[in-house]
Amino acid sequence: MPVRMLHLADLHLGYAAPFLPASLAGAWREERDRRLEHAVGWALQQPRRPDLVVVAGDLFDRPDPEPALAWRTMAALRRLVDAGLAVVTVSGGHDEWTDPSSVYRRYGCEWPGLLIREPDPSAFGPLLVGGEKVYLYGAAFTGGWRPASRPITQLPPRSAREGIHVGLFHARLTGLSAGMPEAGPASDRALWIDGAALAGAGYDYVALGCVHRYLTISLGRTLAVYPGPVDGRSFDDPGTGHYVVVDLQEGEPPRLRREAVPVRPLLSVSIRAGVQGLSSARTIASHLQARLGAVRPVLRLVLTGDGEVGAALDAGELKALLAPACFYLEIEDRTCPVDERRLASLASREDALGRLAASALETWREKGSADRLPVLQDAWRLAAGALEDALP
Incomplete structure (x- = not known):
């Protein structure tokens, strides 16, 4: 049976919309801040649950979210772990773990599941997920460590061992002839990875965050996917209204689907x-x-x-x-x-x-x-x- 994974990224919990009047901003933010709890409830209610949940960066909109929001988020992730699901989180540009007040510094020892904080691409695992071995390869965004002008060209190669091999990065890809949208002014708030290097690493699936729209990129045998944020932040960043679910089976290409979920458009x-x-x-x-x-x-x-x-x-x-x-x-x-x-x-x-x-x-x-x-x-x-x- 394939390993089923729920791929989340760019939820930006704690985001406050500057365009909304004060009378509405609080209610709208509270709706958005329930997104992870909704995703957890959704996953646990499925007839065929995900075996693995990954969060590819920018779970929070800032490195130091309010303690109540941090505790709610960890409680939601702990529900997954307690139900037997594997959970992996990597930090992004907005919730960078190296910030002195970072939520991942304050609660890192208590964070449910695997929390990736290594600044250089590293190998992790294997995790035993749904009866299969899952090998992980990832890195956390670290401000100033690897600017956009110096993209990553060296990645841990796919292990020769049998199993499923998954990359997890909050990153943008360079050197692609088409597919990637233009970078904005905050281009140094993410890892940059050379597309050819990622293709050469040979992973089965790369769970990405950073690009705020649904985007799939084929890199040889590797499928790289940006799920996009479920909920939007502005009229120009409206969100997708979908969860991304992928079935991974050794020796077969990943099978993707998007599940529509209720959002405020x-x-x-x-x-x-x-x-x-x-x-x-x-x-x-x-x-x-x-x-x-x-x-x-x-x-x-x-x-x-x-x-x-x-x-x-x-x-x-x-x-x-x-x-x-x-x-x-x-x-x-x-x-x-x-x-x-x-x-x-x-x-x-x-x-x-x-x-x-x-x-x-x-x-x-x-x-x-x-x-x-x-x-x-x-x-x-x-x-x-x-x-x-x-x-x-």
Whole structure:
């Protein structure tokens, strides 16, 4: 029978959303902070339980989470161990173990299961999991130890022994022709591993964390997987809403599946007002309510549209109609109450707004192709809005 593994990463427990008002931020954070407890309950309730649970870094959003959250997290992991499941945790860039106040320093001796803290890639095990020997290879992120400019090129090779061989890293991969998304500004907050070196190590499966989306990468005989965070942190980091489960059997390729689980969605929706009858607050609200369903999401609604529709649309009324269907709602009004005719009228003014309109009109006529109009309208909306606020 294959070894079944639940692969988690980037849960970021303790994350506080800066975009939410104080009246909602606490409740939303508490929902997110229950994710590991939910995952544990889910795993233990399955007809065929996982044999192994791995956490590939950034379990916490910071190295020193509140003690109550740390104890709750350890209690959840201990439930797995007490039920006979193997548990392996590695730290990431956000919950780096070398921080003097790190949760892994304070509670390392009590941490349920195997806690990987070695800064250099090392071999561990074997663990006897589901009647099979599982050999582990991993390293913990250590700030300043291996910057992005010096990726890891030496990894412990796959042991010649029979069994299942699993890598576990909070890392980004380099040297790949395609597949990896661009690194952000915090690129030194993760290990960097040369893709060719990882392929050469010959592991069966590599459980990765760091990239905030579901991503699979084939490296010869090795399958490397980013599960992505289950719950999102922002509209641009919305989470996956899935657990990743993998079946591992010696001599066979890993078999992956994603299990959908309840989450509060982080949705970013763009609507062009005036298209397909969506020309009023009521028609837009009715259209969205049909899409949102029973789960009250965190919703960002971006409104675009031409001048005539934008001027008639009442964004305040729309927010009042939609708010009851949302946990949180923000509306970004990009409707542009301007067209070529209005620009020509404003250009006759002998003030700063007139000069701006004349310049915009000239640009409009020179570069006003269909694909450029939204950009020009956005520029006008921002600039003219600022001027109108300043003018008497």
